[in-house]
Amino acid sequence: MRAIRVASAALLGVTALAFSAPAAVASDDDGHYVMSNGYTVLPATIAAGGQITLQVDRSASGCRSSVRVTSGVFDTVTIPGGSSSAVTTVDWDAKVSAAYRVTFSCGGLSAIKDLTIASGRGAGPTPAPYPVPRGVHAGEGGSSLGGFDLKEIGLGAALIAASVGAAYHFSRRRSGEDGA
Structure with missing residues (x-):
């Protein structure tokens, strides 16, 4: 029963992560x-x-x-x-x-x-x-001029790992309470 809850939480987290990525570009007829x-x-x-x-x-x-x-x-x-x-x-x-x-x-x-x-x-x-x-470089919308920032990518990965770990921890803890 616990494996089903953990798998469900992981699947829900991955789905939320996939749908939260913005659709910045589309493709035309020429590819x-x-x-x-x-x-x-x-x-x-x-x-x-x-x-x-x-x-x-x-x-x-x-x-x-x-x-x-x-x-x-x-x-x-x-x-x-x-x-x-x-x-x-x-x-x-x-x-x-x-x-x-x-x-x-x-x-x-x-x-x-x-x-x-x-x-x-x-x-x-x-x-x-x-x-x-020359124009003002205001309204960048959170984008950075230098491309990928390794600190931000690492922080994002750590936050995702922490949320998955917390979901796993709470699902294990709750299953122990159900058996008592």
Whole structure:
């Protein structure tokens, strides 16, 4: 009877641990990992021949290196690691009312945004809603810039081991009380 309780507690703990991990990325049709935050196409609707601003919010996207931006409606653009935006011109032969896929790639991760082509004549780039060259690194959401921190990983592993040990201890102690 005690083995069933211990196995149940262990299974419950492993299940809770598995479901508590955040789903940070998803996969697209091409097998790339897709992130949705931190990448913007301004404006999202533009006439053929117009200029668009491609932006990367480094703190929200987590990308510190250069970002490669591709689409079927403009030439490939690279946003260097020290910059947060680039301007490009939409091709004149873009189809009116069509939605084009814009892919931001950083390492093995990518973000996909849509760009819709409107009728009319192209205009200049839309100014960024915040100063572009350097931004505040606030709102990191608990992420660290250095990647994995061995102290935090060790502390997390110790907490998990302690909770499993406590569950085992209390299940053994309770079974001894039931027999008396």
